[in-house]
Amino acid sequence: MQEKNFGQRAFDNVVLPMLGVGMVIVLWAIVSATLAPALPGPWKTWQVSKLYVLSPFDKRGELDQGILRFTWYSLVRVAKGYSLALLIGTPLGLLLGMSQAFTRSFDPIIQILRPVSPLAWLPLGLVLFQKPEPAGIFTIAMCSMWPTVLNTALGVRSIPQDYINVARVLQLSRSKRLLKITLPAALPYMFTGFRLSLGIAWLVIVAAEMLTGAPGVGGFLWQEYNSLIYEHLILCIATIGIVGFVLDRLMSLVENKLKVA
Amino acid sequence: MPILELKGVCKGYGHGAQRSEVLRNLDLQLERGELVAVVGFSGAGKTTLVSMIAGLTTPDSGSISFEGKAVRGPGPERAVVFQSYSLLPWLSVRQNVKLAVDQVFAHWTPARRLAHTEHHIALVGLSAARDKKPAELSGGMRQRVAVARALAMEPELLLLDEPLSALDALTRATLQDELARICQVSGKTILLITNDVDEAILLADRIVPLDAGPAAKLGPSLSVDIERPRDRKALNHDPRFKRLRAQVIDYLLESGRKRKQRLCAPKPIEMSPSPEPAR
Ligand SMILES: Nc1ncnc2c1ncn2[C@@H]1O[C@H](COP(=O)(O)OP(=O)(O)OP(=O)(O)O)[C@@H](O)[C@H]1O
Numbered sequence A: 001m002q003e004k005n006f007g008q009r010a011f012d013n014v015v016l017p018m019l020g021v022g023m024v025i026v027l028w029a030i031v032s033a034t035l036a037p038a039l040p041g042p043w044k045t046w047q048v049s050k051l052y053v054l055s056p057f058d059k060r061g062e063l064d065q066g067i068l069r070f071t072w073y074s075l076v077r078v079a080k081g082y083s084l085a086l087l088i089g090t091p092l093g094l095l096l097g098m099s100q101a102f103t104r105s106f107d108p109i110i111q112i113l114r115p116v117s118p119l120a121w122l123p124l125g126l127v128l129f130q131k132p133e134p135a136g137i138f139t140i141a142m143c144s145m146w147p148t149v150l151n152t153a154l155g156v157r158s159i160p161q162d163y164i165n166v167a168r169v170l171q172l173s174r175s176k177r178l179l180k181i182t183l184p185a186a187l188p189y190m191f192t193g194f195r196l197s198l199g200i201a202w203l204v205i206v207a208a209e210m211l212t213g214a215p216g217v218g219g220f221l222w223q224e225y226n227s228l229i230y231e232h233l234i235l236c237i238a239t240i241g242i243v244g245f246v247l248d249r250l251m252s253l254v255e256n257k258l259k260v261a
Numbered sequence B: 001m002p003i004l005e006l007k008g009v010c011k012g013y014g015h016g017a018q019r020s021e022v023l024r025n026l027d028l029q030l031e032r033g034e035l036v037a038v039v040g041f042s043g044a045g046k047t048t049l050v051s052m053i054a055g056l057t058t059p060d061s062g063s064i065s066f067e068g069k070a071v072r073g074p075g076p077e078r079a080v081v082f083q084s085y086s087l088l089p090w091l092s093v094r095q096n097v098k099l100a101v102d103q104v105f106a107h108w109t110p111a112r113r114l115a116h117t118e119h120h121i122a123l124v125g126l127s128a129a130r131d132k133k134p135a136e137l138s139g140g141m142r143q144r145v146a147v148a149r150a151l152a153m154e155p156e157l158l159l160l161d162e163p164l165s166a167l168d169a170l171t172r173a174t175l176q177d178e179l180a181r182i183c184q185v186s187g188k189t190i191l192l193i194t195n196d197v198d199e200a201i202l203l204a205d206r207i208v209p210l211d212a213g214p215a216a217k218l219g220p221s222l223s224v225d226i227e228r229p230r231d232r233k234a235l236n237h238d239p240r241f242k243r244l245r246a247q248v249i250d251y252l253l254e255s256g257r258k259r260k261q262r263l264c265a266p267k268p269i270e271m272s273p274s275p276e277p278a279r
């Protein structure tokens, strides 16, 4: 491949993406002006959202706070649910990967639970915990656990026979084999699972907050919908998207490090 | 008493019509301190043979005994240098060797284990690269790490599965000399698997050819009566070397030719499962 000079790289990586964003904004302006009068245009959206973006950490009331403050609440909630998902999902995946009998017994259940929507888990969480906060965390965990479970299991199953032979010749004990061979060998797969799980956890947060009315980006979005401030819907959507993108990028950084190692 | 003894060992893979017999009726004995080379074609079943001796797979019939006891499973007293080296890519050179040392000599003090590790890394000349990961090493260096790891386990029997076959001819020659040195220093019982007749003659006390598969058999054992240390240059003009080389190669080629005849000949109808793989 030919080495590109600095100007060309800047064009590829900065100018072209900006152009894309610009084109979407123009399209958005045209659509809101012609086809969909209910959709607020870009300029109006900016005017109405300015306060939330420019002082992002202000707290003016329970449901009237800067957008990054809301984001922070949501992130904390996601972190709790996500940690729970990893705490349950990783050992479950290891067991599935190591034992055929375990896979035969539990794989069908997992395949059945996996596609269940967060909208279905949340009411069950409310019934179980009686309070919205743990119900939301429960929902996040139940939805985001599966990629971790499946990828961890896949990672353990695809450990090269070579490494297993080394462990066998050395007569490593079960726990040592897990610690010294299985976990490090499966780690890149596990991290792919962790990254996908985080994506889902973030996806679920909106649903969880909408139904429970908890303060956060999703709760804010739902409240502004009810208050007919549609500009804020767009602000929330953009925020959710950007945060999700950043989270994914951060996780891929770690993932790629592990792949090289 | 031989340290290793194979009697009538047979091994095949698959079931029913898919079944292919790989090794048939192998008999082999290794005396303590002896270096025996098994030379054979690619795909003849050399790795299969090593796996069985290591205890990683079990023969279908026949018996393998090590130090008078039947082999039941793998163990560090029969260390293997795998054909693919099998280094753990997330560990450095030192950690790879140390994993084995820590396991085999768990009763030693940590300082002694570390010294033992360093000693064996130095033995294969890799002290400068001891903190590198396998991915940062050349093929020859990886091979030496694998040898260091196996030697550090101080096994009774060292199984070397084509340790040099993945290397280019020049590196290979250098490492052969180095391997010869290490083998002589360690004085261990070694089974060397190779597809290179010259390498076998350079290193071994005895050469056993393995027929072309399927259903490969071991040929007659040929002892290498050439004094050590053997110099590869002088060896090239040594009549004993030439004779031995011709013997081994003729035997192997003959077995390959017979195999072709066997495969092309119209098959007699028989009730017993055919040794040939079904097409
Ligand atoms: N696990 C397995 N399952 C089925 N067939 C196998 C298996 N392992 C080896 N074989 C078959 O057994 C035969 C011998 O394989 P083996 O790896 O022992 O050969 P080899 O002599 O070590 O070859 P090479 O010199 O290429 O390493 C081959 O035909 C191979 O296809």
Ligand SMILES: [Mg+2]
Residues within 6 Å of the ligand: B046, B047, B048, B083, B161, B162
């Ligand atoms: Mg092989």
